[in-house]
Amino acid sequence: MVLIYIDNADQEIKNASHEAICYGAALAKQLGTSAEALILGNVNEDLASLGKYGASKIHQVKNSALTHFDSKQFATVISEAAKVLGASVLVFAHNVNGKAVAPAVAVKLGAGIVTGACALPKTDNDFVVTKTVFSGKAFASIQINTAIKIITINQNSFGVLMQDANALVENLEINVPVSNLKITSVDKIKGEIPLTEATLVVSGGRGLKGPENWGILLDLAKALGASTACSRPVSDSDWRPHHEHVGQTGLQIAPNLYIAIGISGAIQHLAGVNRSKTIVVINKDPEAPFFKAADYGVVGDAFEVVPELTAAILKSKGGA
Amino acid sequence: MKILVCISKTPDTTAKIAFAEGNTKFDENGVQWIINPYDEWYALVKAIELKERDASVTIHLVTVGGADTEPIIRKALALGGDEAFRVNNTSNDSMVVAQEIAAIAKQGAYDLILTGKETIDYNSASIGAMLSALLDQNFISAAVKLDLNGKIAIVTREIEGGEETCETNLPVIISCQKGMAEQRIPNMRGIMAARTKPLNVLEASISAQNTTIKSFELPPAKTGVKLVDPTNMDELVRLLKEEAKVI
Incomplete structure (x- = not known):
């Protein structure tokens, strides 16, 4: 199963995560398996509607301790969820939070990881992911040698495709460790698209x-x-x-x-x-x-x- | 207070990017090597600033690479590191690099580990988060500001469309980017002192590779710019609409 992590910074699901779901869904189709998504904490959005990006199921870990992104805490929860759900490939957006958590998940799952992918992997014989290197001046094709594979996908490199479908939303019970980060202020630029x-x-x-x-x-x-x-x-x-x-x-x-x-x-x-x-x-x-x-x-x-x-x-x- | 700064060797930002041996290796011909700018300008200089404020701070440097990384380590020592470690492993798999650094970090019991937010060659942006999992320590990514208050780190980091500030107890791992510190140039005293600072070489201990680079490729050359008459912006709008289809 391909498991896509949905980044819900501030209870809002951004385009980068929609694109990650689309990428994960296309990859799942290529591998002949299902595309399911994982979200941590509560969110003010209709999760079932994320089915339109290609996820058949949304697993939600509802826990009052998951109020704010904390790399260490989130990496623990995502890794446990991936084990419980039996994910073989994990997909993250290559955005600020995706970059901060995916490599830690890779350690916890003993998974090979390619960050900053720009296309679907070649999966005929092995598993080879193309990513941008040298700050966009070249591409590298990288083979992942482990059973579990992790990819972070560059923003606006795959695109968003929509279909008419709803996802099944399910609760997932995972032990959530306490966060040792205390957020003291958040300063967002108002009224502008990042x-x-x-x-x-x-x-x-x-x-x-x-x-x-x-x-x-x-x-x-x-x-x-x-x-x-x-x-x-x-x-x-x-x-x-x-x-x-x-x-x-x-x-x-x-x-x-x-x-x-x-x-x-x-x-x-x-x-x-x-x-x-x-x-x-x-x-x-x-x-x-x-x-x-x-x-x-x-x-x-x-x-x-x-x-x-x-x-x-x-x-x-x-x-x- | 002990700080470990992770240093990587990268081609200069203006280096020509080309590949050799059937596009399987980066072509190092004529390439100037530098300390990865994020590691140097932001992580290392931030550590130096902390040492200038508190003389009890010790700065250790670690790099994972061959003997050809030694000139950049000497430069980092000249800027202000106290002691350096080089792990003689030339793997370019981030997990291998992180495991080698984690072994050094466990020995040193550091209060603070600083990395650049990514290297400008492989752009993996992975080492900090991997160290967090390997050492079971907090990790704050893409930091633009860091202050210490006793055993508490106050860190401002980039988030989507803004910044947030958080506090956490040491030890903590932080990846650094623009805003953390300003670039410095080593002075002659630093360069002389760096010659005698300890540079410890350790043998590689990790060999299993989770990933393998199969090949490199350059993007297709731009077909050439299409010039539009500056007095005919209607034509540019038409091209963007009908040809590029972006508006």
Whole structure:
């Protein structure tokens, strides 16, 4: 059985977990087995509806001690659940919590693990998973040699497919150890889609010359319904908040569309965005290295091009 | 107070990524090696900052790799480690690396184990969580801030769409990222001192591999950028809609 861990940070199930279920369901089909999901704690969502992503059963460990993500505690519960349920493959989203718990589960189950997978494994003779390495600059095919296998799947690399189905929701009794972490504050950015979950991203660099010029970028983001990001020099100069920094040392994202405005495309920046499906680069310097990594390029002054693009998008939306 | 910092050797961030021996090995020709940036800038420098505030802090370094990792260990010692351990195991399976580090950690009874949030070569992001299970200690991932108050660690970590702060008793394992500390450059005194600091070499004790790398592959080359006339943004919108189908 393929068991998919559902990350329910703040009682909310994010797109990364929907995608993990879809991936697990496709893998289960390939292996001729069932896809079931595991959720820890209570959640304000209709769990049966998660069947639409392909899980036939949702196992829920309800326990008042499971109020907040704690890697050590969750790893213990997930490992016990996997043993009780007889899981042969475990799938996690490669998001913050998935990365923090899956390798610990691998130790507890004596399982081989591949983190950051970007496709379904090849399972004809052995079990070989392809993952991104060198910060998205290459792929590695890795064979898992153990009976139990664990995969974390890169966000927005497999996609979400929906069908018309409901899952059976069952209670699972597992001993839950106490957490030794005390959460003292949670600070969430209100009203924005987290960058790692965004499908459309508009990003600005030093070419915009100063924080006072961000209006044209924000207008474009608003017209598209996109999230905003920035390059490292921009966040280092405090033109934009640090949580918007994408790149090698910032967030690594993989949206469907990444529009880079006034970003030259240093290799460290590309490492954070090179898994984007489509990249548009707007830069007045035709020699900017980012053009080599782009699908579409506009050589021109951002202060003229960006408002034109915003107008064109609004026009196309109005006309549709 | 004893701190163990896990150090990994990685290619420089600007290194050309290519493969050799029928795409089964990373091509090391002409590659400059560095301390994995997350291990150096954030984990190691954070440990050094803690030592600067409290002289009783001892910083040990551990790396798992061949003799070719010694230059980066010397650099880490020059930055401010007190003593280093190298386990002579060249496996690239995270579980093997974690087990080797766990054996060192058990000997040393550390209050704090710091790792980078991931390495920039294999991007496994696994060592901290694995150590947590192997040592039965708390683990806090993707930390951006750390303060100590006696035997309590106060840690701020990244969560989806924000940050949270938590407290836990030592010992604890923490994986570090941007925000923890600022990059430093070793000074001449540190470089001289590093020559005589102990670098202990231990033989590999773990051999069973849970995973095996079969091959590497480079992504297909971009077919080339399609340039759009800057005065014709309607065309760009059309391409994004009809060709790329992303809006």
